[in-house]
Amino acid sequence: MNKDRLVNQFMDMVKIDSETGYERDMADYLLKTFKEMDIEATEDDTQEKTGYGAGNILVRLKGDASKAPVYFTVHMDTVAPGKGVKPSIDGDYIISDGTTILGADDKAGIAALIEAIYTIKESNMAHGDVEIVITVGEESGLVGAKAFDTSKLNSKFGYAIDSTGTVGTVVTTAPTQSRIVVDIHGKKAHAGVAPENGISAINIAARAISQMKLGRIDPETTANIGRFEGGTATNVVTDHVHLLAEARSLDSDKMEAQSAHMKETFENAAREMGGSADVSIEVMYAALNAPDDSEVVRTAVKAIENIDRTADLISLGGGSDGNVFAGAGIGTAILGLGYENIHTTEEKMPIEELVKITELVVEIIKVQNDKEVRA
Numbered sequence: 001m002n003k004d005r006l007v008n009q010f011m012d013m014v015k016i017d018s019e020t021g022y023e024r025d026m027a028d029y030l031l032k033t034f035k036e037m038d039i040e041a042t043e044d045d046t047q048e049k050t051g052y053g054a055g056n057i058l059v060r061l062k063g064d065a066s067k068a069p070v071y072f073t074v075h076m077d078t079v080a081p082g083k084g085v086k087p088s089i090d091g092d093y094i095i096s097d098g099t100t101i102l103g104a105d106d107k108a109g110i111a112a113l114i115e116a117i118y119t120i121k122e123s124n125m126a127h128g129d130v131e132i133v134i135t136v137g138e139e140s141g142l143v144g145a146k147a148f149d150t151s152k153l154n155s156k157f158g159y160a161i162d163s164t165g166t167v168g169t170v171v172t173t174a175p176t177q178s179r180i181v182v183d184i185h186g187k188k189a190h191a192g193v194a195p196e197n198g199i200s201a202i203n204i205a206a207r208a209i210s211q212m213k214l215g216r217i218d219p220e221t222t223a224n225i226g227r228f229e230g231g232t233a234t235n236v237v238t239d240h241v242h243l244l245a246e247a248r249s250l251d252s253d254k255m256e257a258q259s260a261h262m263k264e265t266f267e268n269a270a271r272e273m274g275g276s277a278d279v280s281i282e283v284m285y286a287a288l289n290a291p292d293d294s295e296v297v298r299t300a301v302k303a304i305e306n307i308d309r310t311a312d313l314i315s316l317g318g319g320s321d322g323n324v325f326a327g328a329g330i331g332t333a334i335l336g337l338g339y340e341n342i343h344t345t346e347e348k349m350p351i352e353e354l355v356k357i358t359e360l361v362v363e364i365i366k367v368q369n370d371k372e373v374r375a
């Protein structure tokens with residue numbers, strides 16, 4: 001591993017603007033970089049479908065075909081303000097100038113993968129196939145990953161490199177989430193002259209919500225009404241309100257049951273009061289649930305020990321690209337890479353963690369290669 005090259009690679013990439021939806025320059029840079037490294041990298045055809053700045057990039061490092069492949073995923077988009085990032089080194093950290101984010105989320109992961117490939121090639125390390133998916137649109141609803149055709153992957157398991165926590169952190173569980181859109185319809189009337197002719201959509205929604213289980217449902221499940229809007233003036237019985245809600249659970253059956261409970265409660269209250277409720281439930285992403293004894297977790301733990309760190313298996317409260325791949329049946333865990341204060345202009349990247357995440361990627365590929373030849 002060449003630490004200076006790694007740091008320079010990272011600094012070069014954060015200077016390329018790639019706010020979500022505007023990934024073109026970053027995608028072109030990556031395609032060019034892998035081409036110069038003589039590594040197969042192709043952009044998929046999802047750009048038309050997503051309307052984002054580019055398609056996802058699939059990178060294949062060819063290795064010993066008798067060994068089982070492993071995959072990694074990272075994302076090339078960043079949150080705003082991410083234009084004109086001016087990185088600099090401040091002691092043990094790489095920082096922005098304070099007017100923008102840094103973009104370590106997730107370009108530190110991309111830099112680690114590129115340096116890991118250099119390291120493997122230069123040391124002639126034995127390895128099986130390594131597949132890398134670099135997505136667009138992660139920050140706005142996992143758009144690229146959702147559009148990606150996972151049948152292109154031969155790997156049965158792998159890692160998203162995109163979590164807070166120092167290197168050694170492994171996210172093994174993250175919830176599935178639904179987005180619930182509710183429109184309650186009542187009947188408009190003059191509130192002073194003839195309120196009895198009206199049906200208040202506000203009152204229907206209020207009754208439903210008061211009867212609903214919300215907040216912490218059980219240790220694995222949560223639910224929330226996040227938005228409630230409607231109505232005009234005090235003298236009008238409101239005929240329409242619009243609500244946005246969500247349910248999350250580490251257990252998809254529980255998430256579905258909670259979402260169904262919320263839908264039914266709105267529908268029942270509307271029916272009882274003479275109105276109607278249109279409730280749609282969309283599953284935003286699947287749960288990520290890698291058991292401690294699964295291959296994806298065991299391989300990570302062994303590799304973490306080999307780089308002299310301690311594995312810390314944790315649960316997250318939100319979803320990421322890893323959830324999408326897990327939902328497609330590819331065993332996935334999310335690796336912490338030590339970035340700090342992400343999604344803020346205080347974002348910074350400890351150089352030591354950048355080095356350690358690179359070592360971890362190399363080590364995972366090594367541990368995977370050292371396993372028995374696949375059946």
Ligand SMILES: [Zn+2]
Pocket residue numbers: 075105106138162
């Ligand atoms: Zn991220």
